[in-house]
Amino acid sequence: xxxxxxxxxxxxxxCEGCQLTVVDSLQTHPELxxxxxIVRFREAMSEKGDDYLIAFIEGSCTRPSDEPHLKAIRERAxxxxxxxxxxxxxxxxxxRNRQELSELRRYVxxxxxxxxxxxxxRPISAVIPVxxxxxxxxxxxxEFIRVVxxxxxxxxxxxxxxxxxxxxxxxxxxCLYLRGKTCLGPIALAGCDAICPxxxxxxxxxxxxxxxxxIESLKNVLAEHGLSVEQTMAKMTMFLTYQTMESEAAAHGxxxx
Amino acid sequence: xxxxxxxxxxxxxxxxxxxxxxxxxxPKPLHGQHVxxxxxxxxxxxxxxxxxxxxxxxxxxxxxxxLLTYKLDGSAPSVVQDAEPTVVLGLHTCDLHALHLLDRVFxxxxxxxxxxxxxxxxxxxSIECLRPCMSHSFCKSMGTLSVTDGFxxxxxxxxxxxxxxxxxxxxxxxxxxxxxVREATGDDRQRVNRIMTEKWPRFPLRLEFDVTELPSLLSxxxxxxxxxxxxxxxxxxxxxxxxxxxxxxxxVADEVELxxxxxxxxxxxxxxxxxxxxxxxxxxxxxxxxGARQRxxxxxxxxxxxxxxxxxxxxxxxxxxxxxxxxxxxxxxWNELHRPATxxxxxxxx
Numbered sequence: 001x002x003x004x005x006x007x008x009x010x011x012x013x014x015c016e017g018c019q020l021t022v023v024d025s026l027q028t029h030p031e032l033x034x035x036x037x038i039v040r041f042r043e044a045m046s047e048k049g050d051d052y053l054i055a056f057i058e059g060s061c062t063r064p065s066d067e068p069h070l071k072a073i074r075e076r077a078x079x080x081x082x083x084x085x086x087x088x089x090x091x092x093x094x095x096r097n098r099q100e101l102s103e104l105r106r107y108v109x110x111x112x113x114x115x116x117x118x119x120x121x122r123p124i125s126a127v128i129p130v131x132x133x134x135x136x137x138x139x140x141x142x143e144f145i146r147v148v149x150x151x152x153x154x155x156x157x158x159x160x161x162x163x164x165x166x167x168x169x170x171x172x173x174x175c176l177y178l179r180g181k182t183c184l185g186p187i188a189l190a191g192c193d194a195i196c197p198x199x200x201x202x203x204x205x206x207x208x209x210x211x212x213x214x215i216e217s218l219k220n221v222l223a224e225h226g227l228s229v230e231q232t233m234a235k236m237t238m239f240l241t242y243q244t245m246e247s248e249a250a251a252h253g254x255x256x257x
Numbered sequence: 258x259x260x261x262x263x264x265x266x267x268x269x270x271x272x273x274x275x276x277x278x279x280x281x282x283x284p285k286p287l288h289g290q291h292v293x294x295x296x297x298x299x300x301x302x303x304x305x306x307x308x309x310x311x312x313x314x315x316x317x318x319x320x321x322x323x324l325l326t327y328k329l330d331g332s333a334p335s336v337v338q339d340a341e342p343t344v345v346l347g348l349h350t351c352d353l354h355a356l357h358l359l360d361r362v363f364x365x366x367x368x369x370x371x372x373x374x375x376x377x378x379x380x381x382x383s384i385e386c387l388r389p390c391m392s393h394s395f396c397k398s399m400g401t402l403s404v405t406d407g408f409x410x411x412x413x414x415x416x417x418x419x420x421x422x423x424x425x426x427x428x429x430x431x432x433x434x435x436x437x438v439r440e441a442t443g444d445d446r447q448r449v450n451r452i453m454t455e456k457w458p459r460f461p462l463r464l465e466f467d468v469t470e471l472p473s474l475l476s477x478x479x480x481x482x483x484x485x486x487x488x489x490x491x492x493x494x495x496x497x498x499x500x501x502x503x504x505x506x507x508x509v510a511d512e513v514e515l516x517x518x519x520x521x522x523x524x525x526x527x528x529x530x531x532x533x534x535x536x537x538x539x540x541x542x543x544x545x546x547x548g549a550r551q552r553x554x555x556x557x558x559x560x561x562x563x564x565x566x567x568x569x570x571x572x573x574x575x576x577x578x579x580x581x582x583x584x585x586x587x588x589x590x591w592n593e594l595h596r597p598a599t600x601x602x603x604x605x606x607x
Binding site: 029031032034035145146148149152153158161162163165166169170172173174175177185186187210211212213214217218220221 | 287288289290292309310311320489490491492493494495496499500510512513514515516517526528531532533545547580582583
C-alpha cells in the first residue's frame with residue numbers, strides 16, 4: 001500500500017470515552033491500521049509523535065491554557081477532526097456555562113478553588129477551524145470508520161442531518177411518548193441508530209440539534225406530557241447548553257463564536 | 258378468477274407449505290404494536306391485527322437497499338440482485354391500494370429495476386378488514402375499505418374458515434396441494450355477502466366531503482393560512498412520511514471500503530419533511546419553511562399523485578396521524594380546508 005497518512009489523537013476536557021470507542025473500533029476494523037499510521041494515541045501507545053497529517057481531538061476547551069495547545073495542533077495538522085460531543089458541542093462540561101463560575105469552582109475544588117483556571121466550556125470549533133466532526137457521547141464506531149474513509153478520500157464526511165425520530169421509526173420502535181416518557185428525538189441529530197430509545201431510554205441529544213429545530217413546538221409537546229418549564233430546560237441542558245446559549249445570543253443580535 | 262374456502266385449521270400447514278419455496282412475511286405483535294416480519298409458523302402471525310408501524314411496502318422498497326457494487330480498478334460495476342421470493346400474507350386493503358400506486362410510480366415514466374425485481378418475486382395475499390383498525394384510520398372516506406383487484410389472493414374471515422378470492426394464477430398456485438381447500442358453495446358466497454353488508458356501517462366516514470373533490474379543493478387552497486399554522490407546530494421529524502405506505506422518495510449514496518479499493522451504491526428512504534431535503538447546489542433550500550413542506554406533503558397525497566398517476570396518494574391508513582406528536586392529520590387538515598370559514602381557501606378562490 002502507498003504511504004499511510006499519519007494520525008494523532010489528542011484529549012482536552014473529556015472522559016476519553018470516545019478514544020476508547022476508537023480502540024474498540026480497531027478490534028472490529030483492524031484494516032484501519034493498513035490505511036493509516038498512528039503516531040500518537042495515549043490510550044493505546046506510549047510514543048508521542050509530533051509529525052501528523054490528521055489530528056483527532058477529543059474534549060472541549062475549558063481554560064485559557066487549552067488555546068495555545070489547540071492552535072499548535074491546528075498548525076501542524078492538515079486535517080482536524082472533532083471527536084465526540086465534548087469537542088463538537090462543549091459536551092456535558094458546558095452545563096456550567098449557565099452557572100456562576102466562581103461559585104462552581106468553590107463547590108468543586110473547595111479552598112483550592114484558586115489553584116485552577118477555568119472559563120466557560122466551548123467546542124473546539126470555537127477556538128480553531130475544524131474540518132470534520134464525529135458527534136455523539138460516545139461516538140459511534142461505525143461512523144468513526146465512515147468519517148475516516150471520507151477523510152482519506154479527501155471528501156467532507158456526510159453525516160446524518162435528520163432527527164433521531166427517523167432512525168427510531170424505521171426500526172419500528174414504540175415511540176417513547178406513547179410509553180408515557182419524553183424524548184428529544186424530534187430535535188436531536190441522528191446517526192446513533194436511535195440506540196437509547198431502542199433500549200427504552202429518552203434521547204438526550206448528545207449529537208446536538210438538527211438544522212432549524214422547532215424547539216418551541218417541542219416544548220409544548222413536553223408540557224403536554226407533564227414536564228414543567230424547569231424540567232424541560234433541564235432536559236435541554238445535558239448536551240445542548242452551548243448550542244442553545246449561542247442561538248439565544250444570536251436572537252438577541254449579539255451572536256459570537 | 259375463482260372463489261375458494263380454506264378452513265382456519267389449515268393455516269399452519271399452508272404456511273409450512275409456502276415456506277418450503279419462499280419467505281413468508283406477515284403481521285405479528287412486537288412490544289404492544291404490530292409489525293410486518295418473517296413468519297416461521299402459524300403461531301407467530303396475527304391476521305386480526307390493528308395496523309403495522311411501517312407498511313408492507315418495505316418488502317418491495319426496503320428502507321435501505323444496495324443497488325450496485327464496484328471496484329476502483331476500472332472494472333464494470335455489478336448490479337445487486339437480491340430479490341427473494343416472498344409471500345406477503347395479510348395485507349390490509351389500504352396497503353394493497355397503496356401498492357397499486359407504487360406499481361404505477363415505479364413502472365411508469367422510468368422503470369425502477371430494484372422495485373420491479375422484488376415485485377415480480379412477491380405474492381400478495383390481502384385480507385378484508387371487518388372493523389376499523391384504529392381511531393385514526395379513514396379508509397372508508399378514501400375508498401380503500403375493500404378491494405376488487407391487485408391481489409393474488411384475498412382472504413375474508415368467515416369465522417372457522419377463510420373465504421379466498423383467487424386473483425391470479427400465482428395466487429392459485431399457493432393453494433396447490435393444500436389439504437382442506439375446497440371450491441366455495443352458494444352458501445359460502447352468501448356468508449361473504451352477509452359479512453360485507455354488516456361490515457360497511459361499522460366504518461365511519463371521516464372526511465366531511467366526497468373524496469373526489471379533494472384534488473380540486475387543494476387547487477384552491479395553495480395560499481391557505483393553514484399551512485403556516487401547521488408549520489408552527491410541525492417538528493419536521495419525518496415520522497409521517499416514514500410510516501406512509503405511498504411515500505417513495507429516496508436518497509442515493511456511495512460507501513467505499515476502508516482500503517479504498519471497492520465500494521457500493523445504495524439507496525435509503527428520504528423525506529420531504531426534513532430540512533435538508535430540498536437543499537440543492539450552493540446550499541439553497543427551495544422549500545425551507547416547515548409550512549411549505551407540509552403543504553407539499555398534503556398536495557402530494559391529495560392532488561399531485563392523482564394528476565400524475567390517476568390514483569390518490571393517500572389510502573387513509575391513519576399511520577401518519579397515529580405517529581404525529583403534534584396532531585397534524587390528513588382528516589383534520591382537509592376538513593379544515595373544506596370548511597367555508599377557512600379564510601385561505603376563500604382568498605385563493607377569489
